[in-house]
Amino acid sequence: MEDIIVPLGFFAIIFGFPLVRREMAHRHRMERLREERALQAAQPAPEVSASLDDAPALALRLPEPHRLYALALLCRIQDAPLERLDARSRYLVTQARQQDLPATLRGYLNLTPAARQRLSAQGQLPEDLLREQLELISRGVEQAIGRDAAAADAVLSQSHYLREKFQPIELGEAVRLER
Template sequence: MHAEATLVPLMFFGSVFAFPLVRRHLIHRHEMEKLDAARPVPLPQPGAAPTPDDTAPAMALRLPEPHRRYALALLCRLQDAPYDHLGNHGQFVLRQARLEYLPDTLRAYLNLTPATRQHLRERGHSPEGHLREQLETIAQGVSEALDQGDTAERLVLTQGQFLRERFGDGPATVRDSLQS
């Protein structure tokens, strides 16, 4: 009984004083996020040596929206792919996409200078449009490689069904057909 009498006023005063502090913290964090989103992404200098954050995930984070989300989703798909359920060709395509094709695409876009971007626009090309097309092409190749894994699974099941129909269900039937 004594604990309840102490806890209730303590909880009341704690919430009265804590709520404004939490609210102020959330407002401040929201303002900082808005400022970060409004800040332009610095472009790396052309010909500069690769930095430690010159990996595909780090480069994807420097892309403008919605390309950032698309590239990160593609990276997640490549990371979570069932490599052990794919054939050699599918594994090769996914590894190349993860280690070479996607990083090279992101690097090429991020290394565009303002002058190069302007030159592309004057020629009727959009750097963002080219990036989108290239990311979609990589995603399509990844999808096809993953679908080949399903095709291999279907082939195994079809082959098993064919063998059951051809030789029967039991081991004795197989032995009998081998002896004749």
């Protein structure tokens, strides 16, 4: 009988221990998840804050001519080749996307009727101010993207090199062989 019990006990220890260990780890993980969920349920819901990517949602709430302009501006910023821009231009485009454009759109959308009347009394229409601000952001983004000096310098230097290399040889001029 001992001949059967000892090997059976040995196999039970070898194969049973990993199963018991896995079961204990699973129970521990489930208890931790329950505790985390209970803590999250006990905490008050966080206030809805302005996310970094709320500009598209804000742009969709604008009146029609400004909506199209703001969405086109967002597309232009999204398509900007940030990896090829210098540090300053990259910073300007990123700031326009993450801060300037959402702040402008939020400012317009948060205007109350009293604030609109006050602006109108001063001779400034909110729609005109929004258009002006969107145009300023657009011009700034265009200038930052167009400021890609490194690419322009590369094209100019390549042009200069090719002019020197393939310029027609004048009579009496020594032939240069470059390798």
